[in-house]
Amino acid sequence: MYQALLTRKYLTSKIMPLLAMVAVMLSVATVLITWSVMGGFLRALLDSGRVLVGDVTITWPAIGFAHYDELVADLEDDEMFVAATPVIEYFAQIQLPDGRPTEVYLKGVVPDGFDRVTAYMDHVWWRALDEPTARDEEGADIRLLDGNEAVFAEALDNARSMSRALGDGEAHRPAAILGIEVTGYNRRNAVGVYDYLIPYRTLPDGTEEPVPVFMPLNGEIILTVLPPAKGGGIVAEPVTRSIPVANEFQSGIYEADKNTVLVPFDWLQNILNLGEARRTRPGASMFETAFDPVTGEQIPAAAAGAQVSPARATSVIALARDGATPDQIRQRTREIYAEFAARHPGEIPSPSAIQIATWEDLNRTLVAAVKKETGLVLFIFGIVCFTTVFLVLAIFWAMINEKTRDIGILRALGASTTGVATIWLSYGAALGLVGAILGVAASILIVHNINEIHAWLGSAFGLVIWDPRVYYFVEIPSDIVPINALVVLLAGIATCIIGAAIPAFRSARMDPVESLRFE
Amino acid sequence: MTTAAAQPELRTTPPAHAPLIRVERLRKTYKLGRVKVPVLHGVSLDVASDETVAILGASGSGKSTLLHLVGGLDRPDRQVKNYRRCARCGYDMAGLEAPRVCPECACPAPALNERASIVFDGRNVTSLSARQLNRFRARDVGFVFQFYHLLPELTVLQNVTVGAMIRHGLGYASSAADARARAGELLDAFGLGHRLRHRPAQLSGGERQRVAIARALINKPRLLLADEPTGNLDAETGAQILDALADLREKFGLTMLMVTHDPAVAERADRVVRLHDGVIQGA
Numbered sequence: 123m124y125q126a127l128l129t130r131k132y133l134t135s136k137i138m139p140l141l142a143m144v145a146v147m148l149s150v151a152t153v154l155i156t157w158s159v160m161g162g163f164l165r166a167l168l169d170s171g172r173v174l175v176g177d178v179t180i181t182w183p184a185i186g187f188a189h190y191d192e193l194v195a196d197l198e199d200d201e202m203f204v205a206a207t208p209v210i211e212y213f214a215q216i217q218l219p220d221g222r223p224t225e226v227y228l229k230g231v232v233p234d235g236f237d238r239v240t241a242y243m244d245h246v247w248w249r250a251l252d253e254p255t256a257r258d259e260e261g262a263d264i265r266l267l268d269g270n271e272a273v274f275a276e277a278l279d280n281a282r283s284m285s286r287a288l289g290d291g292e293a294h295r296p297a298a299i300l301g302i303e304v305t306g307y308n309r310r311n312a313v314g315v316y317d318y319l320i321p322y323r324t325l326p327d328g329t330e331e332p333v334p335v336f337m338p339l340n341g342e343i344i345l346t347v348l349p350p351a352k353g354g355g356i357v358a359e360p361v362t363r364s365i366p367v368a369n370e371f372q373s374g375i376y377e378a379d380k381n382t383v384l385v386p387f388d389w390l391q392n393i394l395n396l397g398e399a400r401r402t403r404p405g406a407s408m409f410e411t412a413f414d415p416v417t418g419e420q421i422p423a424a425a426a427g428a429q430v431s432p433a434r435a436t437s438v439i440a441l442a443r444d445g446a447t448p449d450q451i452r453q454r455t456r457e458i459y460a461e462f463a464a465r466h467p468g469e470i471p472s473p474s475a476i477q478i479a480t481w482e483d484l485n486r487t488l489v490a491a492v493k494k495e496t497g498l499v500l501f502i503f504g505i506v507c508f509t510t511v512f513l514v515l516a517i518f519w520a521m522i523n524e525k526t527r528d529i530g531i532l533r534a535l536g537a538s539t540t541g542v543a544t545i546w547l548s549y550g551a552a553l554g555l556v557g558a559i560l561g562v563a564a565s566i567l568i569v570h571n572i573n574e575i576h577a578w579l580g581s582a583f584g585l586v587i588w589d590p591r592v593y594y595f596v597e598i599p600s601d602i603v604p605i606n607a608l609v610v611l612l613a614g615i616a617t618c619i620i621g622a623a624i625p626a627f628r629s630a631r632m633d634p635v636e637s638l639r640f641e
Numbered sequence: 642m643t644t645a646a647a648q649p650e651l652r653t654t655p656p657a658h659a660p661l662i663r664v665e666r667l668r669k670t671y672k673l674g675r676v677k678v679p680v681l682h683g684v685s686l687d688v689a690s691d692e693t694v695a696i697l698g699a700s701g702s703g704k705s706t707l708l709h710l711v712g713g714l715d716r717p718d719r720q721v722k723n724y725r726r727c728a729r730c731g732y733d734m735a736g737l738e739a740p741r742v743c744p745e746c747a748c749p750a751p752a753l754n755e756r757a758s759i760v761f762d763g764r765n766v767t768s769l770s771a772r773q774l775n776r777f778r779a780r781d782v783g784f785v786f787q788f789y790h791l792l793p794e795l796t797v798l799q800n801v802t803v804g805a806m807i808r809h810g811l812g813y814a815s816s817a818a819d820a821r822a823r824a825g826e827l828l829d830a831f832g833l834g835h836r837l838r839h840r841p842a843q844l845s846g847g848e849r850q851r852v853a854i855a856r857a858l859i860n861k862p863r864l865l866l867a868d869e870p871t872g873n874l875d876a877e878t879g880a881q882i883l884d885a886l887a888d889l890r891e892k893f894g895l896t897m898l899m900v901t902h903d904p905a906v907a908e909r910a911d912r913v914v915r916l917h918d919g920v921i922q923g924a
Contacts, residue, residue, distance in 0.1 A: 123813040124806040131794040531790045534714055535856070536779025536807045538772065635706075635715045638790065 124532070125541065129549045132521075133556075139521065139549070142514045142618065143557040149507035150561025150614040151568065156503050157606050158569045160496035162599035167492055170374025171485035174229065174382060176239040176439035177446070178455045179209075179484060181477040184350045186210065186396050186434030187470045193462050194235075197440045202454045204443055207235030208435035210390045216383065217344040218305055219335045220321040226304060226383045228347070230390030230435075233284045239441040242384075245371045246281040247302050247316065248338040250274040255315055256573070256597050263315040277338035281369035284386045288366060296389040297368035298343060301379035305337060308370065314597075341367035345385075349394045361393050375488070391433060398433040432469075448480040507617070514553075514621025518546060522625045529629050530637025543630035550622025551615055558614030562607050569600045660687035661863065661896050662711060663760040668718045669706050669919075680706045681717075682919040683757075690863075693890060693897040695910035703919040704900040705868050710759060711898060712782045712866045713766050713774040717757040761864070779808040783857030787869035789849040791841040797852050798824055798837040804859040820859065827855035831885060847878035851885060858889065865889075867899040871906055883909050 190208040197206035210230035217223050237243045251265045265274055280286045285294035302308050308316040322330040335341050346362045365385065373379055391397045411420050442451045460473040482489060529542055568575065576598060579585040588598045667684040670677050680703040688694050698704045709715040732745035742748060759766040761781065769777060791800045805820035806813045828834055831851040841849055850870060857865060871879030883906065889895055899910060907913045915922045
């Protein structure tokens with residue numbers, strides 16, 4: 123009881139220990155803000171990583187697997203999954219309107235299904251905007267310009283249908299949606315929106331001429347693929363097609379935006395020869411004939427082994443319900459695929475061979491790097507903040523020197539060594555608690571207003587830490603996780619208690635008679 | 642007040658009835674670096690219940706050390722080598738520092754190890770554990786110091802009740818009202834009822850000492866140990882404090898051991914014990 127009384131009195135009457143409290147507050151705030159920003163960055167990265175892959179991907183590369191519609195239905199019937207859709211993934215080379223070739227990663231998608239799984243329509247860039255984006259205070263975004271509404275509205279519709287008409291009154295053709303960085307015609311500016319650059323084509327005589335193209339309006343690319351052989355491997359005959367561009371997307375992952383081109387599923391399935399086909403068993407003579415049982419005419423004999431080869435997709439991606447962990451998703455997908463494979467023995471890859479990866483697996487390199495960086499930054503800040511322990515130690519040491527006689531008085535009144543030590547430990551804990559609570563409160567305040575503070579720092583001092591030209595998110599992502607805040611709060615309290623422990627131990631070992639004589 | 646002419650008559654007669662405190666062969670040596678400084682050389686003393694004994698001695702004579710030992714704030718030297726009379730010639734070797742042979746007949750001197758003891762109401766204080774000593778100080782002993790030793794951050798009332806908090810620990814929550822009431826009564830009795838919320842810095846020296854006495858009495862101890870209780874006060878205030886202590890003794894039946902270098906203060910006691918260089922004179 124006397125410990126609580128003295129702790130309260132010291133808390134309200136001593137200035138020096140308040141410095142320790144401020145140190146704890148700053149340490150807690152520093153660590154929590156860092157954790158929140160890095161955590162927010164990681165979360166934003168993960169969310170972006172899911173845009174193109176959903177929560178789980180079942181893949182059999184290149185040649186694909188059959189009966190994917192059945193697998194999609196199986197997944198959608200399961201409680202863990204909300205939606206599923208087939209995807210064809212393949213490599214291709216494209217030629218841009220200015221003649222430059224570039225290699226891309228093709229994704230053949232069914233627009234509706236793909237949007238249900240990945241919400242990719244939210245990431246389609248060219249659309250009419252009613253108000254500027256977060257940092258675009260001057261309204262420099264060309265999507266805001268008057269008169270462009272109809273163009274952008276049409277571009278958005280085209281993205282939704284993955285098609286575009288090449289001229290007024292003409293029928294829509296299948297169209298591609300490019301990653302916003304694929305062409306190099308879009309340059310990200312300081313407020314995080316894209317300026318459109320007119321491309322130039324280099325002529326044989328070395329001069330350049332402008333190419334009057336705006337990709338979602340009249341852009342077209344020439345796409346070349348090497349379709350897979352039926353039995354695997356690559357066919358030597360390349361297939362080249364021209365395809366208009368419907369729109370462009372920004373997923374938030376630079377690599378994806380730089381290399382990915384979305385095309386309609388059926389269109390890609392067709393040029394890769396992955397559609398449904400009749401197969402003939404080898405061995406039947408091409409000159410063998412038979413009589414038609416209805417007309418009586420002589421016709422080429424049907425091959426004895428003729429069969430239908432079902433259409434194939436290289437992947438099926440699915441969206442899981444909220445709250446499902448990557449491990450749970452992976453496990454359930456394996457179970458569903460095993461049941462699916464059991465129904466089609468010999469027709470599709472076995473459960474042990476099929477590749478099943480969650481979005482976290484697919485982004486493992488990127489996620490691991492950010493996680494490592496977060497851990498490293500927290501470790502460094504943790505070390506820096508650990509100096510608070512020594513600050514608390516020094517302050518408590520000085521305070522116990524000052525209070526030596528009081529310690530002797532308490533011992534004379536019957537206080538135990540433990541009781542005396544408890545005064546300083548509880549005082550340390552109280553300082554730590556108050557400091558840590560203030561630190562957490564300050565963190566919440568700063569994190570919630572971090573973009574405003576950043577903007578103010580930029581305008582007042584020209585200090586731009588988060589440059590949208592460098593980072594892929596317009597605003598500083600931040601996210602205070604309650605459990606993280608609790609961990610940091612407890613660490614702040616522990617810091618003070620650790621700092622107070624050695625002086626407290628010393629106070630307990632003080633000789634009461636010497637303490638009473640202390641001057 | 643401290644004139645050498647006013648030498649009181651030494652009343653060293655031991656109490657007739659069983660003593661509340663019996664101190665035997667008490668020795669204490671302090672270490673100052675590598676140097677051992679003996680302070681008490683085998684002090685023995687009996688103090689009867691309800692008796693007030695003044696320990697009179699010059700500065701450095703070991704008075705305060707004796708008080709701290711009796712109050713359980715410090716421990717005596719663990720073993721005391723006591724050299725008795727020579728077995729051959731009967732020479733009294735008590736008080737000699739570790740003689741190897743009898744100074745009279747040169748025969749080997751027998752050394753007997755005897756432990757010092759402080760017996761309080763039948764309990765040997767020197768053999769109590771640290772925990773038991775804490776309890777002894779909290780329940781049975783009240784200390785009054787020359788420099789009051791109040792806790793500056795606490796109010797007068799809190800300074801008095803802090804002793805009860807220490808004694809009762811977590812149980813103080815249930816006895817807080819009683820403790821506050823008793824503190825109020827004690828402070829009222831000392832004329833400080835209107836100063837309960839004041840800090841020690843706002844009080845005069847005499848008032849502070851009265852607060853210190855009230856604190857010493859909050860747990861109703863049987864023994865009050867006062868170390869120069871008037872040493873920091875002017876003569877008039879000192880006399881008031883002594884009057885207050887005398888009243889308390891009457892009222893509560895306190896046994897009091899008072900250390901002073903002032904013969905006039907010592908004269909107020911039932912008995913005076915003179916301590917000189919760590920040895921009781923005339924005992």
